[in-house]
Amino acid sequence: MKLLGSTTSPYVRRLRLWLGGIDYDFVALNIFEGEGRETLKRNNPAQKVPLLLDGEQAVYDSRVIFRYLSQKFDRPALSWDQENTLTVIDAANDTLVSLLLLARSGVATDQQALFFTLQHERIERTLSFLEQQVGAGLFEQWDYPAICLFCLLDWVLLRELFDFSACPNLERFRNLHLNQDRVAETDPRNG
Ligand SMILES: N[C@@H](CCC(=O)N[C@@H](CS)C(=O)NCC(=O)O)C(=O)O
Incomplete structure (x- = not known):
């Protein structure tokens, strides 16, 4: 079984963190150019990572991969x-991935236009909802949703996309889990 993905993608990292005790190979790709991009195009018409190859069966999208593996391993x-x-x-x-790609493409993402207003509003709403949920004790277990939240927050910090001073619960949650299994070895800052 092979999991294909980039080392920086939060969607890939969530599966790498969750996949403890399961034998598989992680194949790191540069998804934007060269051989990595060719491999991605050959294996996934949606051209996104993560992508799972299990024998003849390809599975696209982290949510579907999670469901596939949960069924396969009876979780x-x-x-x-x-x-x-x-x-x-x-x-x-x-939304944050889209805004990052737009910024990298030279688009001013702070402009007053409906598309950008909607994206910024969504970021505010979703993160303040998650801030409240953490504060209400709904992320006490280190389970798949908590792993996904951790990967989002750690990636947001890596990319310097959001000021967490208004979200102390999210910052505390992220810092609390830095010592979980496989967090250090999957940290893109560690190469
Ligand atoms: N819904 C997908 C999202 C995956 C996704 O957005 N992956 C990004 C990397 S973080 C990607 O492959 N982007 C390539 C592109 O947009 O061309 C999932 O959960 O797997």
Whole structure:
């Protein structure tokens, strides 16, 4: 079984953190150029990572990969509330990835235009919702939603995309989990 992805992607890292005790190979790709991009294009028409190859079966998208592996290894499915939490985490993450790519493409993302207003509003809303949920004690277990939240927050800090001074619970949550299994070895700052 092979998990293909970039070392910086929070969607890839969540699976690498969760996949303890399961035998697989991690294949690190540069998804934007060269051989890594060719491998991505050959294996996933959606051209996104993560991507799982299990024998002849390819599986795209971290949520679907999580579901596939949960079934394969007889691990519990997420509850509907956990699914909703994951949707909020993914909404924040997708929006921040899009804004980062736009900024890297030379687009001013602070302009007064409907598209940007909607994205900034979504980031504020999703992160303040997650701040409240952490404060209410809903992320006490180191389970898949908590792993996904950690990966989002650590990636946001890496990319310097958000000022966490208004979200002390999120900052505390991220710092609390720095010593969890595989967090250091999957940290893109460590090469
Ligand atoms: N919904 C997808 C999102 C994955 C995603 O956005 N991956 C980014 C890397 S962080 C990617 O592959 N981007 C390539 C592109 O946008 O061209 C998932 O959960 O796997």
